[in-house]
Amino acid sequence: MAAVATLDGIALGFGAGPGRALVLEHLDLALEAGQFVAVVGASGVGKSSLLRVLAGLIGPTAGRVALAGAPSRQRRPIGLVFQEARLLPWRRVLANVELGLEGLALPRAERTRRAGAALELVGLADYAERWPYQLSGGQRQRVGLARALAVDPDLLLLDEPFGALDAITRASLQDELLRVWERTGRTVLFVTHDIAEAVYLADRVVLLAGRPASLAGSWTVDRRPRDRGSIELLEVAEAIRRQLARSMPPTDRAPEYQI
């Protein structure tokens, strides 16, 4: 399988001089076409930073980011979904979905058509003329997903997209995302701190750990459709949890004795 995106020896530091702290180091990752990859890691470990590097929002301190797709004026290589939806409150739902299309060489009618199709895909076609404040948290997140899908990206990056939702909405959006993924065949990189969510969704789960952080393990999960409570998923989740505990720096680790 061809890699859609490759990270090669990535290091990332913020600030300059002696006070500079490396967040990522020696990080290699290849995303294969059509794969659903989840990145898990503790909060603050550098998951969002990794996505920003992949999306080209920040340049890495060292290493190389390579995207396979040919440059095009009709689409964008990457669609990004954020944790807090981040819709533009002054735009109606449809106009929000059109945001990424506005810089492309597309006639107006085609823009509207593509945005409408993306809204349809997430089941919000009837909400096109709503303002964002009139939507629930789950609906907003679906509009955020539609906005990312509308640019027809090779790679869909999601940064803890369901982290702020209640458990019931989260479960239904997880299934919706799987449905969209199966229908569109995109390559997905899904960041989460929820191991159960990662093993339920992904073909491959990678663990980001350490300070500076790098990949500390990779697990594949094969069968679909999946049952949230299946032994197989629980076993993979347990393996990830053990590896996570092992890769914690000693100061963060729970005391090894008990009183």
Add this chain to the structure above:
Amino acid sequence: MTVGGDPAAAASGPALGTVGRLLPPLGGLVGFFGLWEALARAGLVAETLLPAPSGLPAAWLSELRGGYWGDAVIGSLSHYLSGLVLGSGLGLALGVACGLITGLETTLSWVVRVLRPIPGLAWVPFAIIWFGISPVAVTFIIGIAVFWINYFAALGAVRAVERDLIEVAQAFGHGALWGRLRKVVLPAALPGMLSGVRTGLGQAWMAVVAAELFGIPGIGARMMQAASLLATDLVVVYMLTMALLYGITDTLFELVRRRALAWQP
């Protein structure tokens, strides 16, 4: 295809509420003029010191027939609009620029501190030296009166734009300055900028009268002439004219503002 309730409809309440809302301010106005009329009629004060409201319509009519009222209103309105547009436009533009470019704001910070406390009226001598007794001089003074309000409103509003939204612009192909400005910074800062403009609407009327006192035809000049003839009823007519014009401009602006900010809950 409406889904769920319309929050706007729920907030406005039944039609009877409109009358209920308009009644108290109307009563206040009637009471105000009634008290004034009573004071004037009681003969406690001379008529030139406090003209009775009942005499005002006649004074206004004769002023209107002579063509003075129309000319004064048109003159002042044109000063007002040109000064307001120029002062607000430049103030907003500089405020946005300083909000975006930290270096510019730092460079100008002491220039701002020097110029900011000088009131519009203090510029009158220079306005007259530079532009003569002309409408341009009035426009200049009014422009200065609203410039700073708009500058600070825009600066604050641009500074307060969420970084997260700017990242959205970047992620969706609008990372360059113009795209960022048009897609995120300006719309996000619009509410703050519009409140600056609205504050300026009132300030500008004050500046109009003050600037025209120096003889440039308009409401202020006409008030000065009337006062020198002790025609205090005319002075009051023009005071009320100004109040009316301010009321109209502010109401119109508020309508536009509400429309422009329909996206706010």
